[in-house]
Amino acid sequence: MDRILAAGSRDEYGQVLQEKQDIIFKISRQLNQAGFTPIKTSLIERQSTFDRYPGTDMFHLYDQAGENLVLRPDMTLPVARFIETHYRSQAPNRLYYIDDVFRKTDYLSGDYNQETQARIELIGDASLGAEQKAIEIMLNLAANFNLGQLEIVLGDASLIDTILASFPALSNQQRQALKKSIEQKNLSRFQELTKHLPDLPAVLTDWPLAFGQRGEEILPKLGQIPAVKPIIIKWQKIADFIHQHFPNIKVTVDLAGQAPQPYYTGTMIQGFLPDLGETLFSGGRYDCLLKNFQGDFCPALGMELNIQRLMAAQKQPAKGQHPIVVVLAKGRVEEDVRPLLQAAGIDTSPLEHPGRRLIFESADHQFRFILVKPTDVLKYLDRGIGDIGVVGSDTTDEQEQNHYDVLDLKRGQAEFVVAAPAGFNLNNSQRHRIATKYPKRAGSYFNSRGQDVELIKLEGSVELGPLTGLADAIMDISQTGNTLKANQLEVYDTVCQVSTHLLVRRGALWQHQQQLTKVIEALINELKGV
Incomplete structure:
Protein backbone atom coordinates (compact mmCIF):
# COMPACT_ATOMS: atom_id res chain seq x y z
CA MET A 1 0.00 0.00 0.00
CA ASP A 2 1.31 3.44 -0.96
CA ARG A 3 1.32 5.59 2.18
CA ILE A 4 2.30 8.84 0.44
CA LEU A 5 -0.37 11.46 -0.29
CA ALA A 6 -0.57 13.16 -3.66
CA ALA A 7 1.13 16.57 -3.76
CA GLY A 8 -1.18 19.35 -2.59
CA SER A 9 -3.64 17.02 -0.83
CA ARG A 10 -4.24 16.48 2.89
CA ASP A 11 -6.07 14.29 5.39
CA GLU A 12 -8.40 15.81 7.96
CA TYR A 13 -8.70 14.22 11.38
CA GLY A 14 -9.64 14.67 15.02
CA GLN A 15 -10.08 18.08 16.62
CA VAL A 16 -9.41 20.07 13.45
CA LEU A 17 -12.03 18.10 11.54
CA GLN A 18 -14.48 18.44 14.44
CA GLU A 19 -13.98 22.23 14.38
CA LYS A 20 -14.65 22.26 10.65
CA GLN A 21 -17.77 20.11 11.05
CA ASP A 22 -19.04 22.45 13.76
CA ILE A 23 -18.54 25.46 11.45
CA ILE A 24 -20.35 23.73 8.60
CA PHE A 25 -23.23 22.76 10.91
CA LYS A 26 -23.67 26.33 12.18
CA ILE A 27 -23.57 27.78 8.65
CA SER A 28 -26.05 25.19 7.32
CA ARG A 29 -28.47 25.78 10.17
CA GLN A 30 -28.38 29.55 9.71
CA LEU A 31 -28.90 29.35 5.94
CA ASN A 32 -31.75 26.87 6.34
CA GLN A 33 -33.44 29.26 8.77
CA ALA A 34 -32.91 32.12 6.29
CA GLY A 35 -34.93 30.26 3.66
CA PHE A 36 -32.08 29.06 1.42
CA THR A 37 -32.44 25.66 -0.27
CA PRO A 38 -29.42 23.32 -0.06
CA ILE A 39 -27.97 21.84 -3.23
CA LYS A 40 -25.14 19.38 -3.84
CA THR A 41 -23.71 19.01 -7.34
CA SER A 42 -21.46 16.30 -8.71
CA LEU A 43 -17.78 16.32 -7.76
CA ILE A 44 -16.96 15.33 -11.37
CA GLU A 45 -18.26 17.43 -14.26
CA ARG A 46 -17.86 17.52 -18.01
CA GLN A 47 -15.06 19.79 -19.06
CA SER A 48 -17.47 21.69 -21.34
CA THR A 49 -19.34 22.92 -18.23
CA PHE A 50 -16.33 25.12 -17.49
CA ASP A 51 -15.81 26.69 -20.91
CA ARG A 52 -16.02 30.10 -19.21
CA TYR A 53 -13.51 29.18 -16.52
CA PRO A 54 -9.71 29.66 -16.94
CA GLY A 55 -8.83 26.03 -17.56
CA THR A 56 -5.13 25.84 -16.77
CA ASP A 57 -5.66 24.94 -13.12
CA MET A 58 -8.21 22.14 -13.52
CA PHE A 59 -7.66 18.45 -12.78
CA HIS A 60 -8.61 16.42 -15.87
CA LEU A 61 -10.18 12.95 -15.98
CA TYR A 62 -11.78 10.63 -18.54
CA ASP A 63 -14.92 8.54 -18.18
CA GLN A 64 -15.61 5.04 -19.59
CA ALA A 65 -16.46 6.48 -23.02
CA GLY A 66 -13.41 8.74 -23.17
CA GLU A 67 -15.39 11.90 -22.35
CA ASN A 68 -13.26 14.78 -21.02
CA LEU A 69 -14.11 15.33 -17.35
CA VAL A 70 -12.74 17.57 -14.57
CA LEU A 71 -12.82 17.79 -10.81
CA ARG A 72 -14.94 20.90 -10.28
CA PRO A 73 -12.76 24.00 -9.77
CA ASP A 74 -15.81 26.23 -9.28
CA MET A 75 -19.30 25.75 -7.86
CA THR A 76 -21.30 28.43 -9.68
CA LEU A 77 -21.09 26.87 -13.14
CA PRO A 78 -22.37 23.43 -11.97
CA VAL A 79 -25.30 25.19 -10.28
CA ALA A 80 -26.03 27.02 -13.53
CA ARG A 81 -25.99 23.65 -15.31
CA PHE A 82 -28.36 22.21 -12.70
CA ILE A 83 -30.83 25.08 -13.08
CA GLU A 84 -30.84 24.78 -16.88
CA THR A 85 -31.43 21.03 -16.62
CA HIS A 86 -34.16 21.03 -13.97
CA TYR A 87 -35.82 24.44 -13.92
CA ARG A 88 -36.36 25.82 -17.40
CA SER A 89 -39.39 27.88 -16.39
CA GLN A 90 -39.03 28.88 -12.73
CA ALA A 91 -35.69 28.51 -10.97
CA PRO A 92 -35.39 28.44 -7.17
CA ASN A 93 -34.29 31.92 -6.15
CA ARG A 94 -32.20 31.11 -3.07
CA LEU A 95 -29.67 28.28 -3.00
CA TYR A 96 -26.70 27.38 -0.84
CA TYR A 97 -24.04 24.69 -0.78
CA ILE A 98 -21.05 23.81 1.37
CA ASP A 99 -18.62 21.65 -0.55
CA ASP A 100 -15.10 21.23 -1.90
CA VAL A 101 -13.54 22.60 -5.07
CA PHE A 102 -10.25 21.43 -6.58
CA ARG A 103 -7.68 23.61 -8.33
CA LYS A 104 -4.13 22.83 -9.35
CA THR A 105 -1.45 24.74 -7.51
CA ASP A 106 2.17 25.35 -8.41
CA TYR A 107 3.89 21.97 -8.10
CA LEU A 108 5.93 21.56 -4.89
CA SER A 109 4.75 24.96 -3.63
CA GLY A 110 3.42 23.52 -0.37
CA ASP A 111 -0.05 24.88 -1.16
CA TYR A 112 -3.24 22.81 -1.14
CA ASN A 113 -5.32 21.83 -4.18
CA GLN A 114 -8.57 21.49 -2.26
CA GLU A 115 -10.63 24.07 -0.38
CA THR A 116 -14.07 24.05 1.21
CA GLN A 117 -16.54 26.79 0.29
CA ALA A 118 -19.89 27.85 1.70
CA ARG A 119 -21.70 29.73 -1.05
CA ILE A 120 -25.09 31.33 -1.53
CA GLU A 121 -26.81 32.13 -4.83
CA LEU A 122 -29.63 34.66 -5.23
CA ILE A 123 -31.24 34.02 -8.61
CA GLY A 124 -33.77 36.13 -10.50
CA ASP A 125 -33.30 39.30 -8.43
CA ALA A 126 -31.90 42.26 -10.36
CA SER A 127 -32.58 44.75 -7.56
CA LEU A 128 -30.12 46.23 -5.09
CA GLY A 129 -31.83 44.08 -2.50
CA ALA A 130 -29.85 41.06 -3.71
CA GLU A 131 -26.52 42.72 -2.89
CA GLN A 132 -27.85 43.86 0.47
CA LYS A 133 -29.22 40.42 1.35
CA ALA A 134 -25.97 38.68 0.35
CA ILE A 135 -23.89 41.05 2.52
CA GLU A 136 -26.34 40.68 5.40
CA ILE A 137 -26.14 36.88 5.23
CA MET A 138 -22.33 36.86 5.12
CA LEU A 139 -21.90 39.33 7.96
CA ASN A 140 -24.39 37.43 10.09
CA LEU A 141 -22.50 34.20 9.39
CA ALA A 142 -19.19 35.82 10.32
CA ALA A 143 -20.72 37.17 13.55
CA ASN A 144 -21.13 33.56 14.80
CA PHE A 145 -17.37 33.09 15.00
CA ASN A 146 -14.57 34.70 16.95
CA LEU A 147 -13.11 36.88 14.20
CA GLY A 148 -11.24 40.15 14.08
CA GLN A 149 -12.56 43.30 12.45
CA LEU A 150 -14.06 42.82 8.99
CA GLU A 151 -14.02 45.36 6.15
CA ILE A 152 -16.39 45.34 3.18
CA VAL A 153 -14.69 46.22 -0.11
CA LEU A 154 -16.95 47.25 -3.01
CA GLY A 155 -15.96 47.01 -6.66
CA ASP A 156 -17.60 46.56 -10.04
CA ALA A 157 -16.58 44.23 -12.86
CA SER A 158 -17.53 46.87 -15.44
CA LEU A 159 -15.84 49.89 -13.83
CA ILE A 160 -12.43 49.80 -15.53
CA ASP A 161 -13.98 49.18 -18.97
CA THR A 162 -16.48 51.99 -18.35
CA ILE A 163 -13.77 54.52 -17.52
CA LEU A 164 -11.50 53.44 -20.39
CA ALA A 165 -14.45 53.75 -22.80
CA SER A 166 -14.41 57.50 -22.08
CA PHE A 167 -11.11 57.70 -24.00
CA PRO A 168 -12.26 57.17 -27.62
CA ALA A 169 -8.75 57.47 -29.05
CA LEU A 170 -7.67 54.22 -27.40
CA SER A 171 -7.63 51.09 -29.54
CA ASN A 172 -9.13 47.88 -28.19
CA GLN A 173 -5.62 46.46 -27.81
CA GLN A 174 -4.55 49.50 -25.76
CA ARG A 175 -7.64 49.22 -23.55
CA GLN A 176 -6.96 45.55 -22.83
CA ALA A 177 -3.31 46.23 -22.00
CA LEU A 178 -4.27 49.10 -19.68
CA LYS A 179 -6.96 47.04 -17.98
CA LYS A 180 -4.51 44.21 -17.34
CA SER A 181 -1.92 46.58 -15.84
CA ILE A 182 -4.55 48.14 -13.55
CA GLU A 183 -5.98 44.83 -12.33
CA GLN A 184 -2.52 43.41 -11.70
CA LYS A 185 -1.42 46.59 -9.87
CA ASN A 186 1.55 46.86 -12.25
CA LEU A 187 2.50 50.51 -11.90
CA SER A 188 5.55 50.34 -14.15
CA ARG A 189 3.56 48.89 -17.03
CA PHE A 190 0.66 51.31 -16.44
CA GLN A 191 2.98 54.33 -16.51
CA GLU A 192 4.60 53.08 -19.69
CA LEU A 193 1.20 52.66 -21.37
CA THR A 194 -0.14 56.06 -20.25
CA LYS A 195 3.00 58.03 -21.05
CA HIS A 196 1.45 59.18 -24.34
CA LEU A 197 -2.16 59.37 -23.16
CA PRO A 198 -2.74 63.14 -22.74
CA ASP A 199 -6.43 62.83 -21.80
CA LEU A 200 -5.77 60.79 -18.66
CA PRO A 201 -7.00 62.80 -15.64
CA ALA A 202 -4.32 63.58 -13.08
CA VAL A 203 -6.43 61.82 -10.47
CA LEU A 204 -5.82 58.50 -12.26
CA THR A 205 -2.04 58.74 -12.63
CA ASP A 206 -1.62 55.95 -10.07
CA TRP A 207 -4.86 54.11 -10.91
CA PRO A 208 -3.50 50.64 -9.98
CA LEU A 209 -3.27 51.85 -6.35
CA ALA A 210 -6.78 53.39 -6.34
CA PHE A 211 -8.30 51.28 -3.60
CA GLY A 212 -9.06 51.70 0.09
CA GLN A 213 -8.28 55.21 1.33
CA ARG A 214 -6.79 56.24 -2.03
CA GLY A 215 -9.86 54.94 -3.85
CA GLU A 216 -12.18 56.92 -1.59
CA GLU A 217 -10.21 60.12 -2.27
CA ILE A 218 -10.51 59.61 -6.03
CA LEU A 219 -14.12 58.41 -6.09
CA PRO A 220 -15.91 61.81 -5.98
CA LYS A 221 -13.88 63.03 -8.96
CA LEU A 222 -14.83 59.99 -11.02
CA GLY A 223 -18.45 61.15 -10.76
CA GLN A 224 -17.62 63.58 -13.54
CA ILE A 225 -17.74 60.63 -15.96
CA PRO A 226 -21.51 60.17 -16.62
CA ALA A 227 -21.32 56.40 -17.19
CA VAL A 228 -19.66 55.90 -13.79
CA LYS A 229 -22.37 57.72 -11.79
CA PRO A 230 -24.79 54.73 -11.58
CA ILE A 231 -22.02 52.55 -10.13
CA ILE A 232 -21.12 55.17 -7.50
CA ILE A 233 -24.78 55.65 -6.56
CA LYS A 234 -25.20 51.89 -6.10
CA TRP A 235 -22.07 51.71 -3.90
CA GLN A 236 -23.37 54.57 -1.76
CA LYS A 237 -26.70 52.82 -1.23
CA ILE A 238 -24.93 49.59 -0.25
CA ALA A 239 -22.67 51.50 2.14
CA ASP A 240 -25.69 53.24 3.70
CA PHE A 241 -27.35 49.84 4.22
CA ILE A 242 -24.24 48.44 5.93
CA HIS A 243 -23.78 51.51 8.14
CA GLN A 244 -27.43 51.29 9.19
CA HIS A 245 -27.48 47.56 10.02
CA PHE A 246 -23.81 46.90 10.85
CA PRO A 247 -22.43 50.20 12.22
CA ASN A 248 -19.09 48.67 13.26
CA ILE A 249 -18.23 47.44 9.76
CA LYS A 250 -15.93 49.62 7.67
CA VAL A 251 -16.85 50.04 3.98
CA THR A 252 -14.32 50.98 1.31
CA VAL A 253 -13.90 50.72 -2.47
CA ASP A 254 -11.54 49.20 -5.02
CA LEU A 255 -11.34 51.16 -8.29
CA ALA A 256 -8.74 48.75 -9.67
CA GLY A 257 -10.42 45.46 -8.78
CA GLN A 258 -10.35 42.37 -10.97
CA ALA A 259 -13.42 40.16 -11.37
CA PRO A 260 -12.95 36.79 -9.64
CA GLN A 261 -14.22 35.03 -12.77
CA PRO A 262 -14.68 36.24 -16.36
CA TYR A 263 -18.47 35.78 -16.17
CA TYR A 264 -18.92 38.49 -13.50
CA THR A 265 -20.81 41.53 -14.83
CA GLY A 266 -21.46 44.08 -12.06
CA THR A 267 -21.10 44.65 -8.33
CA MET A 268 -18.20 42.84 -6.64
CA ILE A 269 -18.09 42.42 -2.87
CA GLN A 270 -15.30 41.26 -0.58
CA GLY A 271 -15.16 40.73 3.15
CA PHE A 272 -11.54 41.44 4.09
CA LEU A 273 -9.86 40.49 7.39
CA PRO A 274 -7.03 43.02 8.05
CA ASP A 275 -5.58 40.93 10.90
CA LEU A 276 -5.24 37.91 8.62
CA GLY A 277 -4.44 39.85 5.44
CA GLU A 278 -6.89 37.63 3.57
CA THR A 279 -10.37 37.78 2.06
CA LEU A 280 -12.91 35.80 4.10
CA PHE A 281 -15.76 35.98 1.60
CA SER A 282 -16.25 37.37 -1.89
CA GLY A 283 -18.63 37.35 -4.82
CA GLY A 284 -20.81 39.53 -6.96
CA ARG A 285 -23.16 39.76 -9.91
CA TYR A 286 -23.05 37.46 -12.93
CA ASP A 287 -26.22 38.53 -14.74
CA CYS A 288 -25.29 37.06 -18.12
CA LEU A 289 -24.25 33.56 -17.09
CA LEU A 290 -27.70 31.99 -16.71
CA LYS A 291 -28.88 33.73 -19.82
CA ASN A 292 -26.46 31.63 -21.82
CA PHE A 293 -27.66 28.40 -20.21
CA GLN A 294 -31.41 29.07 -20.30
CA GLY A 295 -31.74 31.21 -23.37
CA ASP A 296 -33.49 33.86 -21.26
CA PHE A 297 -32.15 36.72 -19.18
CA CYS A 298 -31.80 35.69 -15.54
CA PRO A 299 -30.02 38.04 -13.12
CA ALA A 300 -27.99 36.34 -10.40
CA LEU A 301 -25.61 37.09 -7.56
CA GLY A 302 -23.38 34.74 -5.58
CA MET A 303 -21.16 35.00 -2.50
CA GLU A 304 -18.75 32.40 -1.17
CA LEU A 305 -17.10 32.04 2.22
CA ASN A 306 -13.78 30.20 2.51
CA ILE A 307 -13.98 27.69 5.38
CA GLN A 308 -10.19 27.25 5.74
CA ARG A 309 -9.69 31.01 6.08
CA LEU A 310 -12.50 31.17 8.61
CA MET A 311 -10.74 28.53 10.69
CA ALA A 312 -7.43 30.39 10.37
CA ALA A 313 -9.08 33.67 11.38
CA GLN A 314 -10.46 32.08 14.54
CA LYS A 315 -6.93 31.20 15.61
CA GLN A 316 -5.45 34.58 14.63
CA PRO A 317 -4.06 36.40 17.72
CA ALA A 318 -5.24 39.87 18.62
CA LYS A 319 -3.96 42.56 16.29
CA GLY A 320 -0.61 43.96 17.26
CA GLN A 321 2.24 45.82 15.61
CA HIS A 322 3.36 43.46 12.86
CA PRO A 323 6.42 44.38 10.77
CA ILE A 324 6.20 44.33 7.00
CA VAL A 325 8.16 41.29 5.86
CA VAL A 326 10.48 41.85 2.89
CA VAL A 327 11.71 38.69 1.13
CA LEU A 328 14.93 39.46 -0.75
CA ALA A 329 16.84 37.37 -3.26
CA LYS A 330 20.21 37.16 -1.57
CA GLY A 331 23.42 38.01 -3.37
CA ARG A 332 23.59 40.52 -6.19
CA VAL A 333 19.87 41.40 -6.15
CA GLU A 334 19.92 42.29 -2.45
CA GLU A 335 23.13 44.29 -2.82
CA ASP A 336 21.80 46.22 -5.84
CA VAL A 337 18.44 47.21 -4.34
CA ARG A 338 19.55 47.94 -0.77
CA PRO A 339 20.47 51.62 -1.47
CA LEU A 340 17.20 52.09 -3.37
CA LEU A 341 15.12 50.71 -0.51
CA GLN A 342 17.08 52.87 1.95
CA ALA A 343 16.31 55.96 -0.15
CA ALA A 344 12.63 55.02 -0.12
CA GLY A 345 12.52 55.17 3.67
CA ILE A 346 13.20 51.53 4.58
CA ASP A 347 15.94 51.06 7.17
CA THR A 348 18.16 48.43 5.53
CA SER A 349 21.15 48.94 7.84
CA PRO A 350 20.76 45.45 9.44
CA LEU A 351 21.64 43.96 6.04
CA GLU A 352 25.00 45.68 5.80
CA HIS A 353 26.80 43.10 7.96
CA PRO A 354 24.67 39.97 7.68
CA GLY A 355 27.21 37.34 8.72
CA ARG A 356 25.47 33.97 8.55
CA ARG A 357 22.06 35.27 9.61
CA LEU A 358 19.12 35.11 7.21
CA ILE A 359 16.43 37.03 9.13
CA PHE A 360 16.87 40.66 10.20
CA GLU A 361 14.68 43.36 11.72
CA SER A 362 14.96 47.11 11.28
CA ALA A 363 15.72 49.21 14.34
CA ASP A 364 12.27 50.82 14.21
CA HIS A 365 10.61 47.34 13.98
CA GLN A 366 8.68 48.47 10.90
CA PHE A 367 10.34 45.97 8.55
CA ARG A 368 11.66 42.44 8.77
CA PHE A 369 13.99 41.06 6.08
CA ILE A 370 14.35 37.45 4.96
CA LEU A 371 17.21 36.48 2.63
CA VAL A 372 16.49 33.49 0.38
CA LYS A 373 17.57 32.06 -2.95
CA PRO A 374 15.92 33.82 -5.91
CA THR A 375 13.79 30.80 -6.83
CA ASP A 376 12.36 30.69 -3.28
CA VAL A 377 11.15 34.32 -3.09
CA LEU A 378 7.72 33.64 -4.60
CA LYS A 379 7.03 30.66 -2.34
CA TYR A 380 7.55 32.74 0.79
CA LEU A 381 5.50 35.57 -0.70
CA ASP A 382 2.56 33.59 -2.04
CA ARG A 383 2.22 31.42 1.06
CA GLY A 384 1.73 34.55 3.19
CA ILE A 385 5.14 34.54 4.95
CA GLY A 386 6.29 37.69 3.19
CA ASP A 387 4.55 40.93 2.22
CA ILE A 388 7.09 42.32 -0.28
CA GLY A 389 9.31 40.32 -2.60
CA VAL A 390 12.36 41.57 -4.50
CA VAL A 391 13.69 39.32 -7.27
CA GLY A 392 14.63 39.32 -10.94
CA SER A 393 11.95 39.08 -13.64
CA ASP A 394 13.80 36.07 -15.05
CA THR A 395 12.76 34.18 -11.90
CA THR A 396 9.14 35.37 -11.85
CA ASP A 397 8.68 34.43 -15.52
CA GLU A 398 9.35 30.78 -14.68
CA GLN A 399 6.88 30.49 -11.78
CA GLU A 400 3.14 30.78 -11.16
CA GLN A 401 1.96 34.32 -10.47
CA ASN A 402 -0.18 34.77 -7.34
CA HIS A 403 0.93 38.26 -6.34
CA TYR A 404 1.18 41.77 -7.75
CA ASP A 405 4.21 42.71 -9.87
CA VAL A 406 4.12 46.38 -8.89
CA LEU A 407 7.36 48.03 -10.00
CA ASP A 408 10.34 47.50 -12.26
CA LEU A 409 13.20 48.66 -10.02
CA LYS A 410 15.54 49.02 -13.02
CA ARG A 411 18.35 47.23 -11.21
CA GLY A 412 20.23 44.18 -12.45
CA GLN A 413 19.24 45.04 -16.01
CA SER A 499 15.53 43.47 -14.36
CA THR A 500 14.78 43.33 -10.65
CA HIS A 501 11.11 43.81 -9.71
CA LEU A 502 9.18 44.73 -6.57
CA LEU A 503 6.40 42.22 -5.88
CA VAL A 504 3.65 42.55 -3.27
CA ARG A 505 1.44 39.85 -1.78
CA ARG A 506 -2.18 40.51 -2.74
CA GLY A 507 -3.54 40.80 0.79
CA ALA A 508 -0.57 42.88 1.96
CA LEU A 509 -1.58 45.83 -0.23
CA TRP A 510 -4.77 46.09 1.83
CA GLN A 511 -3.28 45.03 5.15
CA HIS A 512 -0.45 47.62 5.03
CA GLN A 513 -1.90 50.03 2.48
CA GLN A 514 -0.66 53.32 3.93
CA GLN A 515 2.90 52.13 4.60
CA LEU A 516 3.29 50.27 1.31
CA THR A 517 1.78 53.08 -0.76
CA LYS A 518 4.26 55.49 0.84
CA VAL A 519 7.16 53.14 0.00
CA ILE A 520 5.95 52.58 -3.57
CA GLU A 521 5.55 56.32 -4.19
CA ALA A 522 9.03 56.97 -2.79
CA LEU A 523 10.48 54.29 -5.05
CA ILE A 524 8.74 55.82 -8.08
CA ASN A 525 10.30 59.20 -7.27
CA GLU A 526 13.73 57.60 -6.88
CA LEU A 527 13.36 55.79 -10.21
CA LYS A 528 12.40 58.89 -12.19
CA GLY A 529 16.04 59.79 -12.61
CA VAL A 530 17.05 56.31 -13.83
Missing part, protein backbone atom coordinates in the same frame (compact mmCIF):
# COMPACT_ATOMS: atom_id res chain seq x y z
CA ALA A 414 20.11 42.49 -18.67
CA GLU A 415 18.66 40.77 -21.76
CA PHE A 416 17.27 37.36 -22.61
CA VAL A 417 19.10 36.31 -25.78
CA VAL A 418 19.32 33.41 -28.20
CA ALA A 419 23.00 32.63 -28.80
CA ALA A 420 24.87 29.97 -30.76
CA PRO A 421 28.17 29.31 -32.56
CA ALA A 422 28.84 31.06 -35.86
CA GLY A 423 26.84 29.70 -38.77
CA PHE A 424 23.69 28.91 -36.79
CA ASN A 425 20.44 29.63 -38.67
CA LEU A 426 17.67 30.63 -36.25
CA ASN A 427 15.03 30.86 -38.98
CA ASN A 428 15.38 27.56 -40.82
CA SER A 429 12.81 24.78 -40.45
CA GLN A 430 15.19 22.36 -38.78
CA ARG A 431 14.20 21.28 -35.25
CA HIS A 432 16.76 22.97 -33.00
CA ARG A 433 17.89 21.76 -29.59
CA ILE A 434 17.93 24.70 -27.16
CA ALA A 435 19.76 24.58 -23.81
CA THR A 436 18.34 26.92 -21.17
CA LYS A 437 17.73 27.49 -17.47
CA TYR A 438 14.40 29.06 -18.41
CA PRO A 439 12.20 26.54 -20.25
CA LYS A 440 8.97 28.49 -19.72
CA ARG A 441 10.35 31.68 -21.26
CA ALA A 442 12.09 29.75 -24.05
CA GLY A 443 8.95 27.75 -24.84
CA SER A 444 6.85 30.90 -25.03
CA TYR A 445 9.37 32.58 -27.34
CA PHE A 446 9.66 29.74 -29.83
CA ASN A 447 5.91 29.08 -29.77
CA SER A 448 5.33 32.73 -30.71
CA ARG A 449 7.61 32.16 -33.70
CA GLY A 450 5.82 28.98 -34.66
CA GLN A 451 9.02 26.98 -34.31
CA ASP A 452 9.24 23.41 -33.04
CA VAL A 453 12.27 23.06 -30.75
CA GLU A 454 13.56 20.55 -28.23
CA LEU A 455 14.30 22.27 -24.91
CA ILE A 456 17.08 20.95 -22.67
CA LYS A 457 16.92 22.20 -19.06
CA LEU A 458 20.35 22.87 -17.57
CA GLU A 459 21.14 24.21 -14.11
CA GLY A 460 24.81 25.04 -14.69
CA SER A 461 26.65 26.89 -17.46
CA VAL A 462 24.34 26.65 -20.47
CA GLU A 463 27.17 27.86 -22.73
CA LEU A 464 28.54 24.30 -22.56
CA GLY A 465 25.51 23.01 -24.48
CA PRO A 466 26.60 24.09 -27.99
CA LEU A 467 30.29 23.61 -27.19
CA THR A 468 29.83 19.92 -26.34
CA GLY A 469 27.17 19.09 -28.94
CA LEU A 470 24.41 18.72 -26.35
CA ALA A 471 22.48 21.62 -27.94
CA ASP A 472 22.48 23.73 -31.09
CA ALA A 473 21.89 27.03 -29.29
CA ILE A 474 21.06 28.53 -25.91
CA MET A 475 18.58 30.97 -24.44
CA ASP A 476 20.08 32.73 -21.45
CA ILE A 477 20.55 36.07 -19.74
CA SER A 478 23.33 38.31 -20.96
CA GLN A 479 24.42 41.48 -19.20
CA THR A 480 27.68 42.41 -20.91
CA GLY A 481 28.05 39.69 -23.54
CA ASN A 482 31.56 38.88 -22.34
CA THR A 483 30.78 35.28 -21.32
CA LEU A 484 29.24 34.60 -24.72
CA LYS A 485 32.25 36.02 -26.54
CA ALA A 486 34.65 34.04 -24.37
CA ASN A 487 32.86 30.86 -25.47
CA GLN A 488 32.65 31.82 -29.17
CA LEU A 489 28.87 32.31 -29.10
CA GLU A 490 27.04 34.97 -31.10
CA VAL A 491 23.70 36.61 -30.29
CA TYR A 492 21.05 35.79 -32.92
CA ASP A 493 18.06 37.46 -31.27
CA THR A 494 17.21 39.57 -28.22
CA VAL A 495 14.07 38.17 -26.66
CA CYS A 496 13.21 40.65 -23.89
CA GLN A 497 14.63 42.78 -21.09
CA VAL A 498 15.33 41.47 -17.59
